[in-house]
Amino acid sequence: MLNPLSYVDALQARDVSFTSFRNALKNYELPVSTGWQQTIEKIIPGLKSAKTKELYENALIRIHDDLTLYCDKAVRVYDVEKVVLSALLDQMVKKFVSVDTDYSKDFPFPLAVEDLVNAGLNVVCVEQWDEGDRVNFMLCSKQYVTIREALSGEMLGEDALKEFGVFDELIGVRRKPVQLYDIVTLIPDHGVIEVRLDGVKKFNADDISKRLRNIERLVSRFAKKNLACEGVLSSSVNFYPAIRKLYDSNDGVVGELGHVTDATGVFREKMRHKSKDVRKDPYHHGGTEAVVDLNAYSISKHWASPLGNGNPEVSIPAHFSIASNPNPTIDMLHVLSCTSQEDYDFVMNKVL
Numbered sequence: 276m277l278n279p280l281s282y283v284d285a286l287q288a289r290d291v292s293f294t295s296f297r298n299a300l301k302n303y304e305l306p307v308s309t310g311w312q313q314t315i316e317k318i319i320p321g322l323k324s325a326k327t328k329e330l331y332e333n334a335l336i337r338i339h340d341d342l343t344l345y346c347d348k349a350v351r352v353y354d355v356e357k358v359v360l361s362a363l364l365d366q367m368v369k370k371f372v373s374v375d376t377d378y379s380k381d382f383p384f385p386l387a388v389e390d391l392v393n394a395g396l397n398v399v400c401v402e403q404w405d406e407g408d409r410v411n412f413m414l415c416s417k418q419y420v421t422i423r424e425a426l427s428g429e430m431l432g433e434d435a436l437k438e439f440g441v442f443d444e445l446i447g448v449r450r451k452p453v454q455l456y457d458i459v460t461l462i463p464d465h466g467v468i469e470v471r472l473d474g475v476k477k478f479n480a481d482d483i484s485k486r487l488r489n490i491e492r493l494v495s496r497f498a499k500k501n502l503a504c505e506g507v508l509s510s511s512v513n514f515y516p517a518i519r520k521l522y523d524s525n526d527g528v529v530g531e532l533g534h535v536t537d538a539t540g541v542f543r544e545k546m547r548h549k550s551k552d553v554r555k556d557p558y559h560h561g562g563t564e565a566v567v568d569l570n571a572y573s574i575s576k577h578w579a580s581p582l583g584n585g586n587p588e589v590s591i592p593a594h595f596s597i598a599s600n601p602n603p604t605i606d607m608l609h610v611l612s613c614t615s616q617e618d619y620d621f622v623m624n625k626v627l
Contacts, residue, residue: 306318366497377390530545572594
């Protein structure tokens with residue numbers, strides 16, 4: 276059997292949040308420590324014990340899968356007629372997964388760097404993961420992130436020193452490939468398709484939007500080819516009304532709020548401590564009493580996890596110009612710090 280610690284190594288290699296991993300371990304009542312290696316050392320005895328070996332193995336695999344599916348994702352949701360969605364699901368189960376891709380052999384583990392460099396740029400569906408009321412189609416691709424590092428000026432060779440002179444510091448720039456795990460989820464009972472995008476903390480909004488368009492194109496072309504159905508992803512959910520809903524609801528903690536005033540003032544309030552709520556800040560409270568309408572354009576809010584560990588969060592980011600639009604639309608949000616399907620569904624139910 277595959278070493279279950281390989282699943283932990285995979286999460287670390289993909290730079291998945293250690294805090295989320297630790298909270299997931301706590302949910303399964305597994306030992307934790309202050310870092311990846313220290314935590315692995317605490318887990319090893321449980322994997323060696325005949326009494327707990329199977330429990331630990333199953334928990335580590337489940338944690339890996341849950342963090343892959345739900346931790347730190349940019350999300351777009353589409354309403355689809357249930358009849359169309361049912362027919363699409365039937366066809367996707369039969370034909371959507373690619374049999375032989377650059378990522379298939381090692382999946383769900385990330386490729387070695389040299390293999391990732393040689394992998395294609397196109398988004399491909401690698402596997403299908405069924406989960407209760409939903410079917411997840413696992414997509415892989417690569418994207419390059421630019422890394423800048425300060426280097427000593429002494430690293431210049433003699434010829435370069437003669438040409439350019441002496442520098443106290445040099446800046447080295449390199450492009451590093453990152454393997455991404457995106458998910459297209461069909462939930463037939465709700466008439467919903469979700470696209471959850473990886474790399475929300477590594478890539479900017481333009482990079483993520485570009486990858487989203489590629490995924491939308493992939494699904495739309497599949498639906499057109501196999502169902503003769505046009506515009507299957509044409510009805511994305513508008514999250515703008517959820518900003519006011521989240522603000523008005525007394526539960527949870529609003530950690531950040533962007534809003535404009537009737538006098539055209541633009542404000543972005545953010546609390547320094549995660550436990551503090553913008554709505555309870557005296558400056559904010561006094562300001563809301565002085566204005567006719569709190570015209571919010573962005574919000575971040577978190578709650579205590581329903582499983583007892585961690586603080587799943589939703590962030591609805593947007594530019595302040597959206598507030599002056601007569602028909603404001605925000606069709607993407609970020610769901611952060613989720614350790615499980617329960618965390619993710621909890622957050623989405625607060626929004627929808």
